[in-house]
Amino acid sequence: MDHLAIVIACVGLIGIGAQWIAWRTGLPAIALMLVAGLVAGPITGMIRPAEDFGHLLEPAVSLAVAVILFEGGLSLNLRELRHAEGAVHRLVLIGVPVGWVLGALACYYVAGLVWPVAILFAGILVVTGPTVVLPLLRQSSIAARPRAILKWEAIVNDPIGALCAVVTYEILRQAGSGATVWQGTVSLLIAAAVAGLIGYGVARALGWALPRGHVPEYLKAPVMLVAVIGTFVGSNAIQQETGLLAVTVMGIALANMNLASLRDFLAFKENMTIILVSGVFVLLSASLDLAVLRQFEWRFGLFLAALLFVVRPATVFVSLAFSRIPWRERLFIGWIAPRGIVAVAISGLFALRLDELGYGDGGTLVALSFAVVAATIVAHGFSIGTAARLLGITAPGGNGLLVVGATRWSLGLARALRSLGVGVTVADTSWQRLAPAREEAIPSYHGEILAEATEEGLDLQQFGVLAATTENEAYNALVCNEFAPELGRDNVYQLGDAAGDDPRRLPAALRGRTMFRSGLGVEDVAAREEAGWTFAALAVDDPATYAATVDALPDDGGPLLLLRRNGSLRFFSHASDPTPVAGETVLVYAPRDRLNGPSWQVIEPAEIPRSHQEVSA
CATH class of the missing domain: 1.20.1530.20 (Na+/H+ antiporter like fold)
Known part of the structure; x- marks a missing residue:
């Protein structure tokens, strides 16, 4: 025996x-x-x-x-x-x-x-x-x-x-x-x-x-x-x-x-x-x-x-x-x-x-x-x-980002990633909230992402990471829990602070990974949008120079995600702090006046004629 x-x-x-x-x-x-x-x-x-x-x-x-x-x-x-x-x-x-x-x-x-x-x-x-x-x-x-x-x-x-x-x-x-x-x-x-x-x-x-x-x-x-x-x-x-x-x-x-x-x-x-x-x-x-x-x-x-x-x-x-x-x-x-x-x-x-x-x-x-x-x-x-x-029958991408919730901030994130060549799709239940995405030819999905019919209208195999950015923290947590078994718990993220003693906060075990090291919430990023914060890309040549450059940014913003050389994405969060190497790109979110200098590639809204609009799903 x-x-x-x-x-x-x-x-x-x-x-x-x-x-x-x-x-x-x-x-x-x-x-x-x-x-x-x-x-x-x-x-x-x-x-x-x-x-x-x-x-x-x-x-x-x-x-x-x-x-x-x-x-x-x-x-x-x-x-x-x-x-x-x-x-x-x-x-x-x-x-x-x-x-x-x-x-x-x-x-x-x-x-x-x-x-x-x-x-x-x-x-x-x-x-x-x-x-x-x-x-x-x-x-x-x-x-x-x-x-x-x-x-x-x-x-x-x-x-x-x-x-x-x-x-x-x-x-x-x-x-x-x-x-x-x-x-x-x-x-x-x-x-x-x-x-x-x-x-x-x-x-x-x-x-x-x-x-x-x-x-x-x-x-x-x-x-x-x-x-x-x-x-x-x-x-x-x-x-x-x-x-x-x-x-x-x-x-x-x-x-x-x-x-x-x-x-x-x-x-x-x-x-x-x-x-x-x-x-x-x-x-x-x-x-x-x-x-x-x-x-x-x-x-x-x-x-x-x-x-x-x-x-x-x-x-x-x-x-x-x-x-x-x-x-x-x-x-x-x-x-x-x-x-x-x-x-x-x-x-x-x-x-x-x-x-x-x-x-x-x-x-x-x-x-x-x-x-x-x-x-x-x-x-x-x-x-x-x-x-x-x-x-020619491979599924598109596999390292793309699915953004759930069309807000001013999430559309800016999608715009920034598109400029870096990353496949990104914005999903929302409101046709009106998706209008800016259609005007800038950002792929969008109109419908309830949690519905069973989503698998028929949206090829989920193209996504490796999900970011839930709606104004409802509980809904964001529900979306993250729904997609965690398929994408992996380390690949589903949401806005919101996972720390603190407020009893009204959802437990970390019920949420997705928190975006940003500081755990900015929905209201926090909305306020910073009004204050003129924006996205910028930083190509990493020397890790030491990168660290000094990023340390000069405000503590409540800073690095958001890392674009690796193989095309995969990794968000910076309270639970994960990836270390960039030469040849990789870091996307940050910070005040515009702190992004001066040749190192920064500030992402500006794209002006795309209506004749080139792309309406998906």
């Missing part, structure tokens, strides 16, 4: 450590987890999953995959399908059969598998998988439509690929027992329909119970998790491998019921999914036997090339033919198709079953499936950003 506890701790450290290194370096997390698992498993022998976990390994991996698919289903809002232009339906209804047929041909003629095994393995390969696609999308700046298409395809096709393999296996088994193929296929389709109904029924039951107070707040997340596990196991009891379909349907159904209770569960399920993805991926890669790799033949390399450069692109081009998806996005989607946990887990499961049926090629599925996973992860993980840039 002590050894098993050490193994579990090592798996967690390796998986989360790989995720952290990926965050720090920008490398694909899935590639690092794959390498880490190989080093910890077959290379060093530190982790031997089959020996350490025994019979618990397969059910543990299956339950983890079920929770991952449920979490993916919870992120599938049907409104996203509007961005997909019907591509998801085509990739499911047309792409799965076409990919299955082309994959079977490649398995038989290129990899040399016998027809039954080739057909089964090709069914598994129609999946892309959220365990690998979602981390790639999280680390990449991809335009909204191809991002939505890849995410939906990965989550929806995952259980479909498992069902394709089950259908093939059951047909082979039924043929060996004398039953007709038609009987086996019909029974599987009925079981799949029942699984979908089970998942939808459980979702409806939760959707009825949670809002009515039948489950206390502290039990909502545990009840949801137990419901997922129970749905998965119950559906599998009816027909093996239909549990993945049931939990996927359950997640999608819950995601589209507009339940306020789900908001309390989202952070929990996201954290759990990251842990499960890390752990399961490390375990599966550590399970690979080096002796199995010796079965890898030269023709398997040709098969991988055919899969990457023929099967996947042809599947996407046929599926999206005559659609409204631009050809650049079709090329991108046709290239990005990494395989992950489900492909490996199902291949390992059916390899044993095929051997029992007398098909000798079943043993090669393990080596071939890991080769497919490794090849697609490396090829797509390291090329997704480059491919998106070459095809």
Whole structure:
């Protein structure tokens, strides 16, 4: 038991450590987890999953995959399908059969598998998988439509690929027992329909119970998790491998019921999914036997090339033919198709079953499936950003600033950042307050930033930092708390003093980071605007000279934000005091008469003709 506890701790450290290194370096997390698992498993022998976990390994991996698919289903809002232009339906209804047929041909003629095994393995390969696609999308700046298409395809096709393999296996088994193929296929389709109904029924039951107070707040997340596990196991009891379909349907159904209770569960399920993805991926890669790799033949390399450069692109081009998806996005989607946990887990499961049926090629599925996973992860993980840039489908910015609240001061901030080449958008519920932004061609968004419809009218991926500057401090705090999980607590800021003993002040834990070291509030900056304060940029050449220059400014203003060389923004606040280096730019807010000298670039209001006005959203 002590050894098993050490193994579990090592798996967690390796998986989360790989995720952290990926965050720090920008490398694909899935590639690092794959390498880490190989080093910890077959290379060093530190982790031997089959020996350490025994019979618990397969059910543990299956339950983890079920929770991952449920979490993916919870992120599938049907409104996203509007961005997909019907591509998801085509990739499911047309792409799965076409990919299955082309994959079977490649398995038989290129990899040399016998027809039954080739057909089964090709069914598994129609999946892309959220365990690998979602981390790639999280680390990449991809335009909204191809991002939505890849995410939906990965989550929806995952259980479909498992069902394709089950259908093939059951047909082979039924043929060996004398039953007709038609009987086996019909029974599987009925079981799949029942699984979908089970998942939808459980979702409806939760959707009825949670809002009515039948489950206390502290039990909502545990009840949801137990419901997922129970749905998965119950559906599998009816027909093996239909549990993945049931939990996927359950997640999608819950995601589209507009339940306020789900908001309390989202952070929990996201954290759990990251842990499960890390752990399961490390375990599966550590399970690979080096002796199995010796079965890898030269023709398997040709098969991988055919899969990457023929099967996947042809599947996407046929599926999206005559659609409204631009050809650049079709090329991108046709290239990005990494395989992950489900492909490996199902291949390992059916390899044993095929051997029992007398098909000798079943043993090669393990080596071939890991080769497919490794090849697609490396090829797509390291090329997704480059491919998106070459095809011109990257999301705009990623380091931009979203300013919530159109005031005289915030519009001056937006004007200053625009002059420095920083992408900035001003959002407000008042069309009249946004008029100056439109007159100066500053991108604006007219609407409630907290509304669900905002995601459809405003691409939030372009922003790395948020500044809430409305006249209502409590509303600013609410906006910061809403966007903190997505942007990060260190990237949401608001006006107002976070210090002091005034009981009417909001606690610092409920607010965003305070802008300015002195914590100027809304009334403070309004008074300084009337007094003639303005924004100015200071290019940092020598940190010592910069410090002396800034120290001469008033204590209640001074440095506001730092523009780093990589384009990212960092505000000066009571909790954060970034240190500029040569080549970076500091934006300050100070009286105009204190900004004399050649070092300062004072930002003046731009005079833009009305013919050049830009009205957004």
